[in-house]
Amino acid sequence: MGRSACCDENGLKKGPWTAEEDEKLVEYMERCGGDGNHQRRGISWRQVPKLAGLKRCGKSCRLRWTNYLRPDIKRGNFSHQEEQTIINLHKLLGNKWSEIASNLPGRTDNEIKNFWNTQLKKKLLQMGIDPVTHTPISATHDHLSAIAASTSFSPCDWALLQYLNSKIQVLQNNILQGQGLLISNNAGPNAYDQYRSCVLGMDMEAAAVNYYNNYVLGSSPSRSCSVPDQQLLYHHGHGLGYDYDDLTSATMMNRHSSCLQGTSFGTSEYDHHDSKFAIPNMKVPFSTDDHHHKLQYGESGHQDHQLPVLVSAATSAYVIITHDTTAANDQFATPNIPHQFSNSTHSSTTTTTTSTTYSTATFEIDHEVACAGRDLIVMDDYHQEATNNDQSYWKHIME
DNA sequence: AAATGAGGCAACCGCCCCGTG
DNA sequence: GCACGGGGCGGTTGCCTCATT
Numbered sequence: 001m002g003r004s005a006c007c008d009e010n011g012l013k014k015g016p017w018t019a020e021e022d023e024k025l026v027e028y029m030e031r032c033g034g035d036g037n038h039q040r041r042g043i044s045w046r047q048v049p050k051l052a053g054l055k056r057c058g059k060s061c062r063l064r065w066t067n068y069l070r071p072d073i074k075r076g077n078f079s080h081q082e083e084q085t086i087i088n089l090h091k092l093l094g095n096k097w098s099e100i101a102s103n104l105p106g107r108t109d110n111e112i113k114n115f116w117n118t119q120l121k122k123k124l125l126q127m128g129i130d131p132v133t134h135t136p137i138s139a140t141h142d143h144l145s146a147i148a149a150s151t152s153f154s155p156c157d158w159a160l161l162q163y164l165n166s167k168i169q170v171l172q173n174n175i176l177q178g179q180g181l182l183i184s185n186n187a188g189p190n191a192y193d194q195y196r197s198c199v200l201g202m203d204m205e206a207a208a209v210n211y212y213n214n215y216v217l218g219s220s221p222s223r224s225c226s227v228p229d230q231q232l233l234y235h236h237g238h239g240l241g242y243d244y245d246d247l248t249s250a251t252m253m254n255r256h257s258s259c260l261q262g263t264s265f266g267t268s269e270y271d272h273h274d275s276k277f278a279i280p281n282m283k284v285p286f287s288t289d290d291h292h293h294k295l296q297y298g299e300s301g302h303q304d305h306q307l308p309v310l311v312s313a314a315t316s317a318y319v320i321i322t323h324d325t326t327a328a329n330d331q332f333a334t335p336n337i338p339h340q341f342s343n344s345t346h347s348s349t350t351t352t353t354t355s356t357t358y359s360t361a362t363f364e365i366d367h368e369v370a371c372a373g374r375d376l377i378v379m380d381d382y383h384q385e386a387t388n389n390d391q392s393y394w395k396h397i398m399e
Numbered sequence: 400a401a402a403t404g405a406g407g408c409a410a411c412c413g414c415c416c417c418g419t420g
Numbered sequence: 421g422c423a424c425g426g427g428g429c430g431g432t433t434g435c436c437t438c439a440t441t
Contacts, residue, residue, distance in 0.1 A: 016409070016435075044426060062427075063410065098429060113430075114408055 013055045017064055021054055025061055026069050028052035067110045074106025078115055086112060086120060091134040 013021075028051060045058035054061065067073075078086070082104055089100045097109035097116075104112065124131040 014411075046426075059412095059427085060410080066428095067409075095430065109429075110409075117431095118407055 012049075012057050012060075014060070017068075021056065022064070022069055024052050024054055025065060029065060029069070067108045072106055073108065078107075082107070083120065086116060087124070087134075090116065090120075090131075 025048075028048065045062040048054075048058050048061045049056045052061070056064075085104060086100060089103055093099050095113075097113045101107050101109040101112050121131040124134075129135070
């Protein structure tokens with residue numbers, strides 16, 4: 001037997017709340033000593049309207065209080081940081097608005113849900129990102145998405161798959177160009193390949209062929225997946241770091257020279273300094289384990305804004321560094337530009353959102369640099385620029 | 400100036416989960 | 421184990437505002 005809706009009871013008001021009703025509810029809640037106290041006293045929300053002198057159902061009171069009248073609610077536009085937090089959490093959690101809200105002090109699930117539905121969704125679509133899957137909208141990626149959804153990867157596999165994806169892009173490009181299935185025609189070994197071969201003893205080319213034959217052409221996934229699609233789908237060389245502290249953010253877009261030209265891959269954000277956002281069962285090369293932390297920055301160093309980028313020989317790439325220049329946030333100077341970009345062309349723009357001003361500089365990684373197999377680590381203004389080609393470094397932080 | 404449409408957002412609805420008797 | 425009530429949650433609705441015609 002279904003339960004009757006709480007508002008079905010006779011004489012109860014529905015619809016928008018008046019100032020007078022708000023006042024009564026606030027007065028009652030204050031009398032109770034704040035949120036939750038009435039519950040601690042054993043008073044249910046159902047009793048609240050009676051005690052507060054309201055002709056509303058308890059549920060309506062609860063919603064009005066939690067979504068609007070609560071004193072700790074933050075009003076006003078969402079900041080750039082909040083936006084990014086929502087996007088990142090939505091990527092990990094989906095439509096778990098309450099869970100997302102719990103990470104945004106002063107914001108309610110309803111508010112976040114509305115903000116997502118009315119603004120963020122559109123924004124992502126404009127960027128060419130599917131707001132449901134957070135993956136680039138393209139046939140190629142849809143195909144890979146389907147594969148990713150049914151396969152599972154160990155931490156090492158994850159890194160491997162990034163690499164394999166770059167190979168697949170090459171393959172697909174070749175197919176498009178009628179060149180056949182030559183997996184290594186234009187991609188010489190880079191430092192990353194060498195690292196994998198030498199440290200892990202893996203034959204990358206063979207692995208790529210194998211992967212492509214079995215999982216792409218053969219569509220024969222045999223493992224279960226614990227890694228979100230988008231992590232697989234972001235092209236090898238995609239930026240993986242993201243600044244949660246709103247000082248500098250960076251996005252890596254990677255495109256293949258022809259088949260993917262013009263395709264926006266959008267952002268690939270991953271909070272690598274706060275484990276609560278970490279994707280389960282995934283260890284990324286730049287994980288913030290203490291060992292790495294001390295190794296790179298000493299006991300008290302920071303690495304929150306470190307943005308490692310692996311650049312495949314098969315790709316050209318852009319790095320977009322977005323720097324928040326909102327007065328309140330501009331505590332640090334402009335981002336360091338890694339010397340890898342010193343000879344690269346770049347452009348810059350300044351964007352102002354409702355609450356944030358940020359400048360965006362785009363740097364094209366020189367193809368020769370990419371082909372030289374440089375493993376780039378892009379640092380923000382907070383830290384020293386760092387470059388690391390050192391296999392021992394990667395070995396260190398990946399183990 | 401009036402009509403219309405679009406977008407934003409507060410509020411509601413219905414389902415689900417969990418605790419309790 | 422079952423029924424019930426309370427609370428929480430996500431999806432949806434409908435009102436309000438503002439821009440456009």
